[in-house]
Amino acid sequence: MTDTLSPATTGATGRRAPSAGNLLPIIGVVVAAVAVVLPILVDDFAFNYLMSYTVITCILALTMHLLMGLAGVFSLGQAAMFGAGAYAAVVIIGQTGIDGTLGLFLVAAVGAVIGILMGLVTLRTTDLYLALTTLAFGYIVENLVRNSDWLGGPQGITGFDITFAGSYLDEPKLLYWVGLGFLYLLIVIIMSVRRSKVGRALMATRESPIAARSIGIDTRRYKLLAFGVAGAFAAVAGGLYTAYALVVDPSVFGIDLTLSVLAIAIVGGLRSMPGIIVVAIVLTYFRNSAETFGASQYVLLIYGLLIVLTLRFLPQGLGGLLTSPRVLAATRSIRARFHGGTQ
Amino acid sequence: METFVQLIAAGLVTGTIYALIAAGYAVLYTATGFVNFALGAQAMIGGYLTYVFLPELPLIVRVLLAIVVSILVSVASWAFFYRQVAEKDMLSAVIMSFGFSIVMAEFVRIIAGGIPLPAESPFGSGVQQIGILSISNHSMAVLVVGIVLFAALALVFRSRGGMSIRAMFQDKEMAETLGIPTNRVVIGLFALSGVFAAAAGILTGPILSMSPHMGTSLALIAFVGAILGGLGRISTAIIGAIMLGLLETLFAGYVSQDYRTTLVFAVFILVLIVRPAGVFGSKTKVKV
Amino acid sequence: MTVILEARGLTRKFGGLTAVDNADITVDEHALHGLIGPNGAGKTTFVNMITGVDSIDGGTVTFEGKDVTGLRSFHMASLGMARSFQTSQLFEEESVLSNVMAGRHRHIDYGFPHTFFYTPKTSRVERANRERCMALLEQLNLADDAKRLVAELPYGRRRLVEMARAIASEPSLLVLDEPAAGLPGSDVEALGETLVSLSKNGYTVLIIEHNIGLLMSICDGLTVLSEGRVIADGVPSVVRADPQVIEAYIGRSDDA
Ligand SMILES: Nc1ncnc2c1ncn2[C@@H]1O[C@H](COP(=O)(O)OP(=O)(O)OP(=O)(O)O)[C@@H](O)[C@H]1O
Ligand SMILES: [Mg+2]
Numbered sequence: 001m002t003d004t005l006s007p008a009t010t011g012a013t014g015r016r017a018p019s020a021g022n023l024l025p026i027i028g029v030v031v032a033a034v035a036v037v038l039p040i041l042v043d044d045f046a047f048n049y050l051m052s053y054t055v056i057t058c059i060l061a062l063t064m065h066l067l068m069g070l071a072g073v074f075s076l077g078q079a080a081m082f083g084a085g086a087y088a089a090v091v092i093i094g095q096t097g098i099d100g101t102l103g104l105f106l107v108a109a110v111g112a113v114i115g116i117l118m119g120l121v122t123l124r125t126t127d128l129y130l131a132l133t134t135l136a137f138g139y140i141v142e143n144l145v146r147n148s149d150w151l152g153g154p155q156g157i158t159g160f161d162i163t164f165a166g167s168y169l170d171e172p173k174l175l176y177w178v179g180l181g182f183l184y185l186l187i188v189i190i191m192s193v194r195r196s197k198v199g200r201a202l203m204a205t206r207e208s209p210i211a212a213r214s215i216g217i218d219t220r221r222y223k224l225l226a227f228g229v230a231g232a233f234a235a236v237a238g239g240l241y242t243a244y245a246l247v248v249d250p251s252v253f254g255i256d257l258t259l260s261v262l263a264i265a266i267v268g269g270l271r272s273m274p275g276i277i278v279v280a281i282v283l284t285y286f287r288n289s290a291e292t293f294g295a296s297q298y299v300l301l302i303y304g305l306l307i308v309l310t311l312r313f314l315p316q317g318l319g320g321l322l323t324s325p326r327v328l329a330a331t332r333s334i335r336a337r338f339h340g341g342t343q
Numbered sequence: 344m345e346t347f348v349q350l351i352a353a354g355l356v357t358g359t360i361y362a363l364i365a366a367g368y369a370v371l372y373t374a375t376g377f378v379n380f381a382l383g384a385q386a387m388i389g390g391y392l393t394y395v396f397l398p399e400l401p402l403i404v405r406v407l408l409a410i411v412v413s414i415l416v417s418v419a420s421w422a423f424f425y426r427q428v429a430e431k432d433m434l435s436a437v438i439m440s441f442g443f444s445i446v447m448a449e450f451v452r453i454i455a456g457g458i459p460l461p462a463e464s465p466f467g468s469g470v471q472q473i474g475i476l477s478i479s480n481h482s483m484a485v486l487v488v489g490i491v492l493f494a495a496l497a498l499v500f501r502s503r504g505g506m507s508i509r510a511m512f513q514d515k516e517m518a519e520t521l522g523i524p525t526n527r528v529v530i531g532l533f534a535l536s537g538v539f540a541a542a543a544g545i546l547t548g549p550i551l552s553m554s555p556h557m558g559t560s561l562a563l564i565a566f567v568g569a570i571l572g573g574l575g576r577i578s579t580a581i582i583g584a585i586m587l588g589l590l591e592t593l594f595a596g597y598v599s600q601d602y603r604t605t606l607v608f609a610v611f612i613l614v615l616i617v618r619p620a621g622v623f624g625s626k627t628k629v630k631v
Numbered sequence: 632m633t634v635i636l637e638a639r640g641l642t643r644k645f646g647g648l649t650a651v652d653n654a655d656i657t658v659d660e661h662a663l664h665g666l667i668g669p670n671g672a673g674k675t676t677f678v679n680m681i682t683g684v685d686s687i688d689g690g691t692v693t694f695e696g697k698d699v700t701g702l703r704s705f706h707m708a709s710l711g712m713a714r715s716f717q718t719s720q721l722f723e724e725e726s727v728l729s730n731v732m733a734g735r736h737r738h739i740d741y742g743f744p745h746t747f748f749y750t751p752k753t754s755r756v757e758r759a760n761r762e763r764c765m766a767l768l769e770q771l772n773l774a775d776d777a778k779r780l781v782a783e784l785p786y787g788r789r790r791l792v793e794m795a796r797a798i799a800s801e802p803s804l805l806v807l808d809e810p811a812a813g814l815p816g817s818d819v820e821a822l823g824e825t826l827v828s829l830s831k832n833g834y835t836v837l838i839i840e841h842n843i844g845l846l847m848s849i850c851d852g853l854t855v856l857s858e859g860r861v862i863a864d865g866v867p868s869v870v871r872a873d874p875q876v877i878e879a880y881i882g883r884s885d886d887a
Contacts, residue, residue: 043785074434125615127434128378132566133615136608139563143604192749196757197741200733207722210684214720215800216708216737255559259445262438301449307442311435312424 035180039173048172053244054284055179059237060271061264061280062186063230069270070194071207071226073125077118077134078234078261080141083252085111085235086242087151094160094242100178101165103157107239108232115231121225135258142253156249162242171242179240186233190273202226256300260287263303265317272319279318345475350596351589356482356550358588359489362581363543364495364565365572367536367609369580377429378437378574382540383562385413389544391451394462402465410541416447418530418539435578444558452555458517462548464469485546492542493581499535500577564591567611572623579623586622635660635835636681636804641690643676648743652859654691658804658837658852663830665846665867666839668856669879674839677856678806680825681837682714683707691881695803707799709737713802715793717809717839723782726794727773730781731764734799764799771825787818798829805829807838811845823849847871 039048060082067075088110093103118137124131145151162169169175193199204212205219212219242248264283268276283303292298310317344582366603367382389409397405420443429436464481471478485533551557572583589608595603636658643651651673658664667792668674679685679800680814681692683704691700699707708714713734722730745753773795776784781792790810797805811819822833823845826836830851840846846853846867855863861865863870 036880074438121612121616124619127435129570129615129619131434131438132563133612135563136567136611139560140605140608143602143608147601161429189747192747192753195749196746196753197736197739198743198746201736203725203729204722204733204736207724208720210704210716211720211722211796212733213703213705214682214708214716215682215734215796216705217733218705255445255556259442262442266438297453298449301446301453304442304445307438308424308446309806311428311439311442315428315432315435 029036032184039176045172047139048176049244050284050288052172052176052179052240053288054281055176055183056240056244057261057264057284058239058277058280059179059183059233059240061261061268061276062183062190063234063237064261064265065268065270065273065276066186066190066233067226067230068265070190070199070206071202071223073119073122073223073226075118075122075132075134075227075230076116076131076258076262077110077137078230079253079255079258080118080134080138081111081231082232082238082241082257083138083141083145083250084114085238086248086252087145087157087238088235088249089162089239089242090157090160091151093162094157099163099165100169100239104164104178104182104236104239107317108236111235111238112228112232114235114241115227115229116224118231119227123220124221132185138258142250144236145194145253146250152249154250156247158247160242160246162239164243169240170246173236175240182233182236187273189229198222204229208340240307259300259303259307263306267306267317269317269319270323272317272322275322276319346596350592352476352478352482353596354589354592355585356485357592358568358585358589359485360543360547360550361561361565361568361588362489362584363492363539363546364561365569365580365584366493366577367539367543368566368569369495369574369577370532370536370539372441372574374529375429376433377425378440378566379417379421379536380437380440380562380566381416381444381447381537381558382536382543383558383560383565385416385448385537385540385558386544386547386561387553387555387558388416388447388451389413389541390462390548390557391455392555393545395455395460395553406465406545409545410538413541413544414534414537417533417540421533422530434592444562448555448558455553455555457555459552459554459592460477461552464549480520481549485550488542488546492539494628496535496577564607567607567614569611571614573620575620576623583622632659632662634658635695636744637693638677639693639744641677641680641692642688643673643685644688645678649859651680651856654856654859655813656681656837656854656861656864658835659831660803660835661833662702662851663826663836663838663849665850665853666837666856667841667843667846667853672856673859674856675808678714678808678837678839682712682715682806708800708802711801711803712806713800713804714791714806715797715808717812719789719793721781721789721793721796723780725781727768727781727784727795728761728764728777731768731795731799732760734796735760735764735801737800738819740789752793761874767795767799771798772821787814790814794825798834803835805834805836807836809839809841811840811842821844 031262064078067073085107088107089261092098092106118134122133125133146154164178167174201222204217205222209219264280265276268279287299290299364382368378371377371379392409392617393405425436466480466484469480568584569580570586571587575580591603591607594606634657638656640653641651642653651863654677666674680687682704687701741756768777771791794810811822827849850867853867854861855876862875863873
């Protein structure tokens with residue numbers, strides 16, 4: 001047969017273009033490596049401090065990518081997971097004195113439980129109702145914490161030490177590295193999941209639950225899995241945040257946080273991990289500069305505007321630009337030229 | 344007994360305010376499937392226009408201004424933002440309205456500051472004694488305005504024009520072939536929901552005092568009320584919201600003031616689990 | 632011949648309407664079994680109950696000798712019952728290949744560690760999975776479209792993708808709800824050939840169709856539903872001659 005000659009098969013399964021497609025992972029690895037040594041290259045306290053906060057934000061934003069982009073679960077419950085993680089870290093690491101090497105994993109477990117609980121409650125709901133139920137979770141946890149003396153009530157808790165491997169985690173470089181470790185772990189998990197059975201199951205659950213079930217995918221189980229993993233990492237982000245802020249109070253559950261990650265996820269593109277990471281870095285930097293220039297009161301206004309304008313004019317976010325048909329067609333034609341293609 | 348009567352009255356007042364927003368939701372939802380979260384923020388702006396921004400103008404002008412602005416915001420946000428997004432992805436449009444309500448809240452916060460400001464009721468601070476019930480003029484006004492507006496809403500929807508609107512809810516394409524201008528009707532409904540939002544803001548100001556982010560929680564709680572009764576019909580949404588107001592007030596009075604937020608959202612989650620279509624709603628299933 | 636699927640007395644009520652009323656069906660292994668009936672007869676509801684998509688108000692379903700009454704649809708599918716839907720249920724924003732690869736979900740079993748950390752084992756299994764799916768697409772003449780998004784495909788191709796996804800799961804019973812609806816004549820012919828070759832390869836197929844000519848020519852057995860009840864059941868030549876069947880269809884054309 002002429003199979004090997006037919007253009008479609010070569011296009012579909014045949015040789016892969018070695019250009020842009022294979023360059024991306026290399027770029028990714030280089031960037032990742034630079035990120036590791038960055039605090040040594042730029043040994044500036046304020047900058048390192050900002051970097052540690054950026055990493056925490058990245059983790060949180062990627063949990064949103066996992067839930068919304070991969071599992072298609074429009075959850076606004078990140079604040080509940082993050083806040084629960086923050087309080088859990090203060091109790092487990094700060095007050096009980098368990099070292100962060102173990103403690104942060106316990107915090108992750110707490111977050112996973114909260115996430116799964118959220119998942120269980122919302123199993124039968126979709127879309128809007130799911131978004132609001134998860135948002136409601138934040139309000140409930142906030143209300144409970146605000147009224148509990150044990151957790152410091154409205155004033156919250158200060159004067160605790162978060163340690164990691166015996167050192168104080170409020171040292172920005174250490175905090176950054178620990179955060180980066182968790183961020184890389186999450187990135188590896190997301191990338192692996194996307195290319196494997198679970199990733200397809202999540203995709204199926206997102207695109208058509210009915211069809212997913214018709215091919216043997218237990219959609220509930222995969223939704224819960226996504227909630228669990230997202231909860232675990234969001235809680236770790238919250239735990240790390242306490243080392244950054246040195247105080248934890250009910251504001252960790254606030255609308256401010258929900259709005260910030262939502263803005264990052266939407267502007268970056270729910271489906272795009274690179275988009276979200278880049279936007280998380282840019283917006284965190286922007287927010288920080290706004291604070292230094294005394295313009296911090298405009299930050300939330302701008303986040304709100306970003307959400308509205310992105311949804312209106314760029315529904316796939318910036319990351320969507322990378323995969324939009326027009327851009328894809330352009331890359332294809334460039335590749336074809338490189339390979340002497342006739343098209 | 345006296346406490347009970349007092350709480351019932353207070354609950355009805357709170358519930359009526361929730362119901363004004365809930366009615367706005369249901370009016371839009373039944374026609375378009377869209378939930379406009381910004382109604383809460385529109386209420387907030389209505390309140391600021393009435394009580395904070397322009398104290399030098401006569402009251403009636405401020406109130407009219409609040410209503411007009413709310414209508415304009417409602418209509419313009421649909422025409423220029425929500426509609427285009429809602430056509431492709433309803434959820435995005437709803438999230439957008441959430442973002443938009445933050446924009447409005449932050450805008451007001453930047454102008455007027457974040458500190459809650461007291462608002463003086465246009466109906467004075469008098470209190471009436473009716474049997475064992477003592478009720479403020481303002482609370483009575485809330486109930487009266489609520490009843491008038493809900494009655495007006497019922498009249499609009501019972502009229503011949505209202506019939507064609509309802510026909511439109513049933514089948515949009517059919518309505519269009521019958522020559523009902525669905526677009527114009529939807530614009531009209533957004534304007535209507537704007538009036539209700541403004542009324543909620545004007546009435547709630549003296550009770551809660553004004554703060555920029557009051558709209559966000561008002562929007563959420565009213566939504567809980569609407570789905571408690573059933574968002575699919577205007578009447579059930581209104582009744583649900585009033586029920587939630589009663590429940591919340593009774594809970595605060597007899598059980599705990601501190602945990603009322605927990606109650607409201609626990610009710611929300613419970614309804615979604617047990618009766619996703621609301622207490623009075625009927626279940627609809629997707630056909631495959 | 633062994634019986635693979637047996638449903639007894641299945642009943643489904645929607646409010647006052649009994650969509651399926653005490654209906655039986657028996658499908659033999661390796662058979663091509665047709666389910667026909669006028670519009671609204673309850674065919675879709677019937678197979679929805681069998682495949683666990685819809686709940687059952689009465690009756691039992693036995694699949695490969697096991698009582699599977701009331702199991703949820705993903706469970707049925709993992710036991711080897713795959714299906715297509717009357718209104719396409721596809722993963723629209725995904726490629727054809729990815730749709731079909733998802734179909735093999737139940738055959739891929741590496742544990743969670745291999746999912747969370749893309750190991751050599753994951754890579755091996757996934758490559759094999761991809762190759763099998765490509766081979767299937769090749770057979771169904773879909774290979775050209777492997778990388779295209781399903782949403783971009785014309786209607787007929789989409790129907791085929793949905794069938795491919797179901798076949799990919801290598802089901803012991805393949806249920807198809809009106810796969811030929813809306814297809815041009817030539818495609819219907821091709822579909823018929825595909826079904827026959829599936830059956831020759833040992834598949835068991837239960838197919839709902841309005842195209843009675845097609846079913847008469849390829850099916851081993853036919854079941855006829857009308858107003859929720861089974862009015863005839865047997866080999867095509869017998870069913871065709873059944874007066875009740877003729878009446879049900881003539882009655883329908885009178886209405887139309
Ligand atoms: N989810 C549902 N709720 C209410 N009624 C339903 C539902 N699903 C089906 N019905 C009704 O049950 C009856 C049988 O419908 P069904 O779809 O099973 O028929 P069908 O034989 O597949 O028809 P067609 O040939 O048009 O596909 C119809 O009267 C239909 O209106
Ligand atoms: Mg059917």
